[in-house]
Amino acid sequence: MITADTNVWARAYLNDDEAQARKGRTAIEAACASDGVFVPLIVLAELFWVLKSRWKRDRVLNTIEHLLETDGVVVESAALAAKALEESRAGAPGFADLLIAQVSFSGGVSEIVTFDKAFGRLSRVRRLS
Secondary structure, three states, X not given: OEEOOHHHHHHHHHOOOHHHHHHHHHHHHHHHHOOXXXXXXXXXXXXXXXXHOOOOHHHHHHHHXXXXXXXXEEEOOHHHHHHHHHHHHOOOOOHHHHHHHHXXXXXXXXXXEEXXXXXXXXXXXXXXX
């Protein structure tokens, strides 16, 4: 099993550097066909931010969903990532913030503090003003 860095996933999806995109897709596809690709949650959060800078929200969320459902891809704490995706699709704050919340609350955190207005509207998230 391998882990592909965020920049490999980003190039594979964005195709903004054709040679790197091809190499990235080839490495990911080969790994998926053999031992698999492990995706740490930090890579998923970074990928969300990179894609969000170039694509519309729905396309980014569809891409994250596709990654979660791809055979040979093993996402760290996949159930937490899926829950964050589901909440994001329902109109809650951004996927990365929801991922932070899911991981934090599953780890026993009682409250999250933030300066982010939208994130601060969630239950158990307090906006510092």
